[in-house]
Amino acid sequence: MSVDVAIRMTMGEGDRRFDLDVAFASSQRRIVLYGPSGAGKSLTLRAIAGLLTPDAGHVRIDGRTLFDERTNLPARDRGTGYVFQDYALFPHLTVAQNIGFGLSPGWINPSRRRRDSRVERWLALFELGQVAGHHPAQLSGGQRQRTALARALAAEPRIVLLDEPFSALDPALRGRMREELRELQGRLDLQLLVITHDPADVAALDGHTIEIRDGRVAA
Amino acid sequence: MDGLWIPLALSLKVAAWATAIDVVLGVAVAWGLSRWRSSARELVDSILTLPLVLPPTVLGYYLLVLFGRRGVLGEWLDRIGIQLVFTWQGAVIASALVAFPLVQKAARTAFEAVDPQMESAARVLGLREMAVFFRVSLPLASRGIVAGALLAFARAMGEFGATLMIAGNLPGRTQTLSVAIYAAVQAGDDAGAGVMVAVTSVTCVAALLLAGWLAPKHAPRASA
Numbered sequence: 001m002s003v004d005v006a007i008r009m010t011m012g013e014g015d016r017r018f019d020l021d022v023a024f025a026s027s028q029r030r031i032v033l034y035g036p037s038g039a040g041k042s043l044t045l046r047a048i049a050g051l052l053t054p055d056a057g058h059v060r061i062d063g064r065t066l067f068d069e070r071t072n073l074p075a076r077d078r079g080t081g082y083v084f085q086d087y088a089l090f091p092h093l094t095v096a097q098n099i100g101f102g103l104s105p106g107w108i109n110p111s112r113r114r115r116d117s118r119v120e121r122w123l124a125l126f127e128l129g130q131v132a133g134h135h136p137a138q139l140s141g142g143q144r145q146r147t148a149l150a151r152a153l154a155a156e157p158r159i160v161l162l163d164e165p166f167s168a169l170d171p172a173l174r175g176r177m178r179e180e181l182r183e184l185q186g187r188l189d190l191q192l193l194v195i196t197h198d199p200a201d202v203a204a205l206d207g208h209t210i211e212i213r214d215g216r217v218a219a
Numbered sequence: 220m221d222g223l224w225i226p227l228a229l230s231l232k233v234a235a236w237a238t239a240i241d242v243v244l245g246v247a248v249a250w251g252l253s254r255w256r257s258s259a260r261e262l263v264d265s266i267l268t269l270p271l272v273l274p275p276t277v278l279g280y281y282l283l284v285l286f287g288r289r290g291v292l293g294e295w296l297d298r299i300g301i302q303l304v305f306t307w308q309g310a311v312i313a314s315a316l317v318a319f320p321l322v323q324k325a326a327r328t329a330f331e332a333v334d335p336q337m338e339s340a341a342r343v344l345g346l347r348e349m350a351v352f353f354r355v356s357l358p359l360a361s362r363g364i365v366a367g368a369l370l371a372f373a374r375a376m377g378e379f380g381a382t383l384m385i386a387g388n389l390p391g392r393t394q395t396l397s398v399a400i401y402a403a404v405q406a407g408d409d410a411g412a413g414v415m416v417a418v419t420s421v422t423c424v425a426a427l428l429l430a431g432w433l434a435p436k437h438a439p440r441a442s443a
Contacts, residue, residue, distance in 0.1 A: 051339050075342040088340040092358045102344030107353045155344055 030207025050075035081152030089136035102155030226399035234375035237314035245322030275380025310386035314375035325367025329360035369430035
């Protein structure tokens, strides 16, 4: 199984207590966690990326253990790409600098003028060459999403986690971006884990769908 | 004109050093406080705010107790050849202490306004905590920090009480503009005092205008 996840944790107290107990495994390249908002999908995704620590369970990607009773790798060492729901692009950096962000792990941001050849390749692949020097605030919704995806992919992750990747787009664009993602996944043979509440996403991605309700995998 | 230029140059030098020290310390403390999850946090924050409300003479007294010849730290500093009493460096310490809360508070507000998702995004992309600070948190908080630094500069320019107590009133050595104004009025030199008052006011108004333009309504922005 290339993706093997079991996460148990309790959030909050009293009336606001929420128990998350999600376990699934899959060797499919496209995995979709589907369910209403508040079901615990985002928590699951954050736990896989190492942005929060579960009480118990395990996270294994391609046989590599990221989390279990003994291991808890920090987010920076997990090799997971993350596309946030609102993309979380760095507003003070250009598109090219955003894409190259994970390629230099030091204390200084990538140069505004000199670009890594890998960044050039991603700019070309996502047709972002024209806006490479723009800041995120100047981009259209589709360009923002492509930048976020390119930024995640440039770091060459073993798995890309996408949090409601199409919800911030207007409906007309949504269909096209779904196709783009599906096509890109096939071409680059990406391991994707997408969370969504939208049945149309589930249909378009056509992968291994796991339904989550009230913090549990629905039977 | 030496009566104006010498104290003015000294005031600018003292205020610049004090601001530089406050920016480094204030940013470090604010960053630490903004991510420190403890109930003691607000207590520490209140103590760090004290210089804003205590009379400058009280601060000057504390500084003398600490840094005076027989002071706790003064004796030790004296042995390695550093003297703060009756020196311009002493005036820097006094101004830095009085202006510190202005930088610290502005920086903390700015750090807490940074979207935590940005920092998460940087971590997932492989950055260590210090790299997240220098590449994401600090640039996104920079406007607020610069605004706080300008306020601190204006406050340091106007520092009088604590400066007089630790650095004294030695013309050409520790007599800053605000101390020189006091001396001029005491000596009946109303014209000289008037010029220095005007220069101080203009410098402080310029710093405040710049600070108001930078913060806080223009929160961390995307463009340019």
